[in-house]
Amino acid sequence: MRLAPALVALSLVACASGPVPTAPAAPPPAAKTAVPSVQAPPPLKELALGEAAVRISGPASELTAACKDAVVRAHTGLDALKALPAPRDTVTTLSWYDDATAVINDLDFQAELARQSSPNAEMRKAGEDCDREIQALTTAIYQDRAVYDALSSLDLTGQDASTAWWMKRDLREFRRAGVDRDDATREKVRALNDEVVAIGQEFDRNILKGTRRVTFTPAELAGLPADFRKAHAPGPDGLVTLTTDYPDYHPFMAYARSSKAREKFSRAYNTRASPENIEVLSRLLAKRWELATTLGYTSWADYVTENKMIGTGRAASEFIERITAASTERSAKELARVLARERKDIPSTKQVLSWDYGYYSDRVKIEQYRFDAKAARPYFEFDRVLQGVLDVSGRLFDLSYRPVTGATVWDKEVQVYDVIAGSSFGDRAGQTLGRIYVDLHPRENKFKHAAQYGVISGQAGHRLPESALLCNLPRSGELMEYDDVRTLFHEFGHLVHHILGGNTRWAANSGVRNEWDFVEAPSQMLEEWMRDPGVLQTFAREAKTGKPIPTKMVKQLRAADEFGKGVDVRQQMFLAATSLHFHDRDPAKIELTPYFADIQSRYSLFPYVPGTTFYTAFGHLNGYSAVYYTYMWSKVIAKDLFTAFKSAGMFDPATAQRYRKDILEPGGGKPAAELVADFLGRPYDFRAYEAWLREGDSPVRNAPRGGPSAAARTVR
């Protein structure tokens, strides 16, 4: 996830990621003739459903042409806005502005999707070029004093709250770009922003290049599944070479029996991009500090949290302390159980070390919770699971998904559905609300993780929202993992948010345009439906017999899933503290490695290992800078939102409709805290999250000892 100004906000929502932008569609050449006498934007030639997907499908020359048109349209709109005679008519001015920004935001959506999904190299290149052009224009708009003056002089009396909130938010982004400063300061801010981007890219590149190779004797691979050992045969020297990339590192740390071998691998992993990124990160922190203080903020942490729900660096720090404290007791209990298990193998062990935790917590799950991911897979055939998520979200939000055949898409495996409103939508019942594209299987040159992308931002009375999912799941007839099912539900949460939030007055408020630290709440919420045994059994059925997944198995999956969550939360807060505290003080006064060691000693359950520099390959220090806390913050809210369904029932129609109307349909038209308060009837709080932290901390009763061996588990 990149950090971008809010105007062209983030164009995808991945797990733990940021908000998405919005925009109206591109009206073509007629607009270029706009003159000051024009009092409102000329009617847009709205894209019909599916036309954006045609653009994403190529050829590249058409995407490039559309991108250029959008840039022209945006300039035309901004020129017209500036030329309106003062005092400017509020609605006319806002319409021009919304139109100008919307057209480039939508193009950026499409460019980003082409870049991440197109099987065609020219299309990916066209997407990249368009993205860069729009980013540059965005920066220029936010530094345009005349646009700022026009917007800030508007009389908003009589406008609705969503309009006022949009202007409040957006005018702040102009100020954060230095628009109201003298020329020299504005230029300095622009230059610093460019430097921050360039140094951030250098940091990322070093991580990509920083993969280390480590050699092991075949005996050191003892404990790893047969397919892993087969895929990693010894070389001519008799040694096995592994890399610190995830597919080698994660299974090794979970399964390899030799603590010494795990230690060796862990030390290599935790010195990736070291020492080179020590210097790069120092420069990055220094430039961020300079940028923030030039604009009058006390720190980068204060600058970057200002437009989030959390508001200040201090509040972020308090949040981290609070969650750390809340997870202390549970994590200590879990760690004690892992230590007891380790002592069975090595009686002299005094403390669980970081490279031993993964291995021994897995032993606890397997031996004490009978965790058996493999046994669950026959219940998760892809087609059934996809139908399951459509049925569950359809029932919950009163939607149906109508398959669209023959639509032009960028790859033959992309499935297309129109989203149809149910009877609870009043006037809109039976109408098409938008279109979704599900592109769920891996292929060459496609995005490697899971994320939701905008295609079109909807706007009431203008155009319908469209959105896409890019995932890397098994294909029809193949079996999914429990975690894959969770991923699909999570991403569908973002997808539905984009569609249901896509009928706002202004495109600028459409869809997932909330504060960054809120956007993961609706997607984390939807995960609760796949955790529920009753809901899971409606679609998780054995392919041949149609038998639903046994309740006992669902409970075991959940219980095993829950073990270690206290430790995970503590570790997440250690990372969040690293992210924040690297940015809330003058970096000139910090020596990074000793400072990091100090943070680790205060927040982590595992002692710092001298000589290691985990932070040199902590990629989120670029993309998230100080705000790694956001994912956990969203989770606190998700757990609170879910309390309403917990008491009323998973599919209670009244609760589900309120959720839809209060949380999803307003899009970004209100501060997230207000959305939540509207739904809950009170401000959000931590009680549900803290209760979740306490839940499920004992093994399944009467579970026989033993259970499947590690080798029986799938390695991914």
Ligand SMILES: [Zn+2]
């Ligand atoms: Zn997400």
